[in-house]
Amino acid sequence: MDERTRPRSTVPEVMAHGLLAGLLAGVPCAAAAITIRGDRPDAHRLLANGGYPRTTVHYLTVDFVRDDPHYALVGAARDRSLFWADVPRFHHSVLAREVLLPVGYREGTSIAIGPDRARGAAVLHVSFDRSDLDPAVGPLLTDWARRCADAVVDQLTLQQWRLSPRELEVLGLIAVGLSNTEIADRLYVTRRTVATHVEHILAKCGATSRVAVAARAAQLGLVRT
Structure with missing residues (x-):
C-alpha cells in the first residue's frame, strides 16, 4: 500500500x-x-x-x-x-x-x-x-x-464507518485526487469495481461527495492527503 x-x-x-x-x-x-x-x-x-x-x-x-x-x-x-x-x-x-x-x-x-x-x-x-x-x-x-x-x-465516527481494507485503500486514493479510472489502474481492477467501492464508501460514511468524505477522512487521520 x-x-x-x-x-x-x-x-x-x-x-x-x-x-x-x-x-x-x-x-x-x-x-x-x-x-x-x-x-x-x-x-x-x-x-x-x-x-x-x-x-x-x-x-x-x-x-x-x-x-x-x-x-x-x-x-x-x-x-x-x-x-x-x-x-x-x-x-x-x-x-x-x-x-x-x-x-x-x-x-x-x-x-x-x-x-x-x-x-x-x-x-x-x-x-x-x-x-x-x-x-x-x-x-x-x-x-x-x-x-x-x-x-x-471522532472515534465513534471511525467505528461506525466500518470500512473494509479495500475500501480504506480506495478512500486513500480518492483523498490524493485520483479518478476512478486512475484508481482502477493502480489497483488492477475494473472501473465498475472502483465505482462500487466508492458508492459503498459514501453510503457507509454518510457523505454526499468524494470531496466531503475525503475531507472528513483526512480530519480523522484515516488518510494522508
Missing part, C-alpha cells in the same frame, strides 16, 4: 491522550481514563489511559459497563461530576472495595461524555488519592469532559 494511503485511525486516541495529559497536569488527580462504546453493547474499550493499572482498566471497560449499577447513575447524571461522596454507601460497593480502594484511590468521579450521554457512549473516569477535594474540582472536571467530546465523536 502506498505510504500516503496507509490507514491512520489513531488521531482520536492521540487527541484523547493529549487531553488526559492536560487534565492530569491541571487537576490534582492520581489517574484518568476515557472509555468508549465498542462493538459489544455490554462493554467499552479504552480510548486513552493516564495512570490506571491494567486490572482497573479491565473493570472500567467490561464489568463496570456490564454489571455495575453505578454505570446507570453516570448516564443519568449526564455530564455532571458525580463523586463517591454523592453516592450513598459507595465505599461498600464492589467498585470501591475491590477495584479502587485497594490501589490507593480515595475519591473520584465518572462523567458521561460525547453523544448519547444518557446511554453512556463514553465515560471520563478520574480518581484521586485523597478524599478532601477542593470544591472547584467538580466544575473543572465537567469542563474537561466537554473538551473530550470531540475526540469521542
Whole structure:
C-alpha cells in the first residue's frame, strides 16, 4: 500500500491522550481514563489511559459497563461530576472495595461524555488519592469532559464507518485526487469495481461527495492527503 494511503485511525486516541495529559497536569488527580462504546453493547474499550493499572482498566471497560449499577447513575447524571461522596454507601460497593480502594484511590468521579450521554457512549473516569477535594474540582472536571467530546465523536465516527481494507485503500486514493479510472489502474481492477467501492464508501460514511468524505477522512487521520 502506498505510504500516503496507509490507514491512520489513531488521531482520536492521540487527541484523547493529549487531553488526559492536560487534565492530569491541571487537576490534582492520581489517574484518568476515557472509555468508549465498542462493538459489544455490554462493554467499552479504552480510548486513552493516564495512570490506571491494567486490572482497573479491565473493570472500567467490561464489568463496570456490564454489571455495575453505578454505570446507570453516570448516564443519568449526564455530564455532571458525580463523586463517591454523592453516592450513598459507595465505599461498600464492589467498585470501591475491590477495584479502587485497594490501589490507593480515595475519591473520584465518572462523567458521561460525547453523544448519547444518557446511554453512556463514553465515560471520563478520574480518581484521586485523597478524599478532601477542593470544591472547584467538580466544575473543572465537567469542563474537561466537554473538551473530550470531540475526540469521542471522532472515534465513534471511525467505528461506525466500518470500512473494509479495500475500501480504506480506495478512500486513500480518492483523498490524493485520483479518478476512478486512475484508481482502477493502480489497483488492477475494473472501473465498475472502483465505482462500487466508492458508492459503498459514501453510503457507509454518510457523505454526499468524494470531496466531503475525503475531507472528513483526512480530519480523522484515516488518510494522508
